[in-house]
Amino acid sequence: MSMSRRRLLGAGGGLALTSALASACGSNTGRDGDDHAGQPVIEQWYHQYGEPGTEQAVRRYADAYQKANVQVQWRPGNYDQQTAAALLTKSGPDVFEGGPTLDQIQGGQVVDLTDLLAEAKDDFNPAVLAPKTYRGKIWGVPQVIDTQLLYYRKSLLKDAGVEPPRSLDALVDAAKELTTRDVKGLFLGNDGGPGVLSGTPLNAAGLTLVTEDGKVGFDDPAAARTLLKLRQLYAEKSLLLGAPSDWSDPAAFTQGLTAMQWSGLWALPQVKKALGDDFGVLPFPRDGAHGAPAVPVGAYGAAVSARARDKALAKAYVKWLWVERTDYQEDFALRYGFHIPARISLATKAAKLRQGAAGEAVRYATDHGHAEPLLWTSASKTAYQDALSRIIKSGANPDRELRSVVRETEAELRRVKKKS
């Protein structure tokens, strides 16, 4: 609190006043901070993790840092939008978890962190480190890896005489076969799939969103063929729609509203608790001759704002927490929710990630993981998801829809290349 009072006194205008009030509200950290009195302040933002204990854990790590008074803000709501807006002002975070996005990197809103990973770089999972890298520099330190999978109910599949689907065609058939009056075959989110699946079906068809040399990766007739199969799932009424909770929550699956559900790895402990051994996990099944199974992987990166009070200090803190303190990284990844550590050495060591479904999930993430490319900007993403929604729900012509997405993505790629 002492900090916000000091800032309040120094405040000149109304805007500074509101920022001080906002930070006064947000600085209720549940500790008095006396042991850090007089030290420089680092404000660190996290989005609200659903798992109990995570918030206490990150506050504990912050408290353990000796060289600064780290104030953690735990932010519910549209976190990515909040940080995007806050980075425009001085009252934003010093250290935050975020993409960071390409626009943030190009706009000079975040600081180059390449030197923090000078020694440890090879120990970070390359799939999630790649989207944090732009022109050879690293802009965020991957914290933990999240992935998504297809959960299926073994008993329901067995009763219906359906094998766990290993191809997209098999998935479409299985979903249809498993659909009864009260139980739907598959749950891909209440929007019918476009939001959560995003580029995963394209990956499963052997395509990418943006190629490594920065070109559109789905300008291919195979893309339309694959997406049309998602339309078939919807048109045959095999999809669960309008469930009380969305895809990220396993409730629809555990309550028996659906026989299969696409959800996050984070849901695994809950599913296991509810269903015991009566479930299995699969990657998104491959499609077409050049296809391969696919799962999305992603990681929040710890980034430093270019408007940080003390950039060197903030960088030192990020290095301390997300590079040096492997004990905290392990604790953060495995003790509360269910994530894969971003460090390969930690991921291979973790006993919890070796047996059963968890072990399979880790294997999928390692062998078939696709991270969203950094050049896949949110304008491209919106255009693609809109098109996908129209294909799935309204039966729009996939060739025509994809052509306009390709055009829009090319324009975006030109824009971001021009910029730097």
Next chain:
Amino acid sequence: MRKTFVRGLLGPQNRHLWFWIFVGPFVLGLTLFTYVPLAWSVYLSFFDAHNTVSPTDFVGFDNYTAMLGDGAFTGSLVTFLVFTAFIVPATYALSLALALMVNRLRWAQAFFRSVFFLPVACSYVVAALIWKMSIFNGVRFGLANTVLDWFGAERIAWLSTTDPPWYWLVIVTVRLWLQAGFYMVLFLAGLQRISPRLYEAAAVDGARPGWQVFRHITFPQLRATSVAVVLLLVINAFQAFDEFYNLLSDSRGYPPYARPPLVYLYYTALGQEQNLGLGSAGAVILALIIAVVTVVQARWFGLGRKED
């Protein structure tokens, strides 16, 4: 000399001073939080302002041409016109009908007035969540689907079905429920201002109670109220955001249907995209449309014209 100057500044009986004491804070707030951002937004609309509010890359009218050529934005304007064209007459008719019915009650009038007015006190967000999660969810235990089940009809995923566009039923009913009561109260006030003598005179002249009296006495007498109600309804429809956003958005964005302009601009300018220039251009276009519609409407209804 100086004293008279100060006195002149304060005005007779300090009226100028009091004027500013009362008006000042409001003017200050209006300037700081409305006019400055408005002007800034117009300024931003001429720049490539990705992730910045102090841009340097002047692009002229590029943002405007991009926005007007953007099918999603023009589509959102159409969405919104369709929505307005439906919700304004529907709310008008429903609230007028409620007012006429409540006005005829001889007992428990206050009770029914309150009952119909109560939803006004409910927030759009809360109502939208109730509509989404308990009344119109797509599974067997949703209220609407339970009713369908009684009749043996097939269950419907209300918010996810685009053909037929059932989501409109959800969006429209939540808004009707929330706002009809408020306009009913306005109509009630209007009804109570109509002189009973007019009805007596009509009865003497042989007008049949019911439609004839309504058509020739009640409805023309409600003209002033009607104008106000329609204006308010249109403005409210322009501001449509809350229920759309809460009913249809999810953590990954917003579907490409039933997307009014404010929701679309919210994602463009304030979402991860942070394309403030493009978003501002859209906001300016929207503001111009609203201004034109309001002026035309005021002319049409003769708002502010002296009644003869």
